[in-house]
Amino acid sequence: MTRDKISFLFEQRFGQTPTAISTAPGRIEIIGNHTDYNGGCVIGAGIDRHVWVAASPAISQNIRLASGPTGPVIEIDPRHEGRFSGPEAWANFPFGAWRSLQDFDLPRPPAFDLLILSDLPEGAGLSSSAALELATALALLHLAGQSGPAPADLAAIGRHAENTYVGVPCGILDQGVSAYARKNHLVHIDCRAPAFSLLPFPPAACFWIFNSMEKHALSDGHYAARNRECQEAAVILGVPWLVDLTDTSLAKGTHLLSGAQSKRARHVVEENARVARAVTALEAHDLVALGQLLTASHLSSQHLFENSTPALDSLVDLLHRQPGVHGARLTGGGFGGAVVALTTDRFGTAQADLVAQQHTAHGHPRPDVISLRTADGARLL
Numbered sequence: 001m002t003r004d005k006i007s008f009l010f011e012q013r014f015g016q017t018p019t020a021i022s023t024a025p026g027r028i029e030i031i032g033n034h035t036d037y038n039g040g041c042v043i044g045a046g047i048d049r050h051v052w053v054a055a056s057p058a059i060s061q062n063i064r065l066a067s068g069p070t071g072p073v074i075e076i077d078p079r080h081e082g083r084f085s086g087p088e089a090w091a092n093f094p095f096g097a098w099r100s101l102q103d104f105d106l107p108r109p110p111a112f113d114l115l116i117l118s119d120l121p122e123g124a125g126l127s128s129s130a131a132l133e134l135a136t137a138l139a140l141l142h143l144a145g146q147s148g149p150a151p152a153d154l155a156a157i158g159r160h161a162e163n164t165y166v167g168v169p170c171g172i173l174d175q176g177v178s179a180y181a182r183k184n185h186l187v188h189i190d191c192r193a194p195a196f197s198l199l200p201f202p203p204a205a206c207f208w209i210f211n212s213m214e215k216h217a218l219s220d221g222h223y224a225a226r227n228r229e230c231q232e233a234a235v236i237l238g239v240p241w242l243v244d245l246t247d248t249s250l251a252k253g254t255h256l257l258s259g260a261q262s263k264r265a266r267h268v269v270e271e272n273a274r275v276a277r278a279v280t281a282l283e284a285h286d287l288v289a290l291g292q293l294l295t296a297s298h299l300s301s302q303h304l305f306e307n308s309t310p311a312l313d314s315l316v317d318l319l320h321r322q323p324g325v326h327g328a329r330l331t332g333g334g335f336g337g338a339v340v341a342l343t344t345d346r347f348g349t350a351q352a353d354l355v356a357q358q359h360t361a362h363g364h365p366r367p368d369v370i371s372l373r374t375a376d377g378a379r380l381l
């Protein structure tokens with residue numbers, strides 16, 4: 001989306017030109033499922049699907065938020081406390097980002113007009129929420145005369161908005177990758193610190209995203225329930241983070257845990273080890289090993305973390321039957337959303353269509369298929 005087009009749409013909606021325009025990409029999680037809030041590591045990448053935000057100081061005393069070129073406008077008294085729900089729930093992301101700025105002692109405009117545009121599917125597990133939080137925070141800081149914060153700080157502001165004002169106890173993965181992403185690179189996050197680093201995009205690797213079109217929503221309670229089970233298991237086993245356990249210390253303490261807690265803990269400990277092995281595989285350009293790790297990750301999500309769905313399992317299964325597929329797994333929170341597949345360039349649009357067709361023949365909605373191109377992180381335009 002060009003700057004001119006965004007300005008034009010903003011003027012149509014608000015009758016003034018925007019003072020700031022920003023963008024942030026969606027992300028895929030390559031590996032590291034639910035390791036982030038357990039003190040572990042994760043690898044992701046920014047994807048070439050974005051949220052754009054245009055903003056100007058308000059003419060009135062209120063905050064006005066517009067979703068899309070023709071979608072609804074919500075007018076908010078800046079003194080508003082509490083969350084929006086139902087069809088207005090989307091306002092929690094930009095309004096939460098604005099509130100978050102104050103919690104970080106950063107300047108912010110007292111009231112503003114803001115337009116949101118996006119080509120990032122919502123509910124696909126590709127982090128449209130994080131992208132919106134980051135793009136909003138950047139644009140509003142600019143309105144308040146502050147130049148862009150460091151990516152790590154921007155990620156923290158976005159995560160705080162999500163945790164506090166949206167109410168999802170997420171880790172740093174989504175906001176961290178959307179802030180830190182770089183074209184032709186993967187992002188590695190050691191989430192405890194957190195510490196961010198870039199890994200070169202593996203030569204000869206192709207990634208595909210299959211959006212199951214089954215809406216995944218972090219705010220529906222499943223995500224928080226898994227997070228709680230993990231925290232409980234860590235407390236019972238006397239460790240600050242689940243990833244502080246080894247296979248042996250976990251096996252010794254398993255009798256103290258409920259069946260569910262024990263499965264969640266095993267998933268997290270083993271998944272974190274898989275992320276470390278994935279780094280080694282990437283350094284060695286060993287895509288076969290990386291693919292096997294992706295597939296092992298999916299099986300663990302399916303059977304131990306229990307955040308997969310029949311549609312995601314079907315996509316992973318069908319992908320594995322195609323030549324050129326190294327591995328596939330669900331990406332992001334789970335309970336719907338998308339699958340990511342690592343392939344050689346033998347796997348092309350024809351194979352992707354075939355998988356989509358076979359999946360549909362099993363009674364699932366037709367998946368939306370995206371061939372991954374990486375993108376840069378959040379920035380002002």
Ligand code: GLA
Pocket residue numbers: 029032033034035036037170171172173174218332333334
């Ligand atoms: C969602 C959350 C992240 C992370 C993933 C699962 O994307 O927002 O913090 O926990 O799920 O790995």
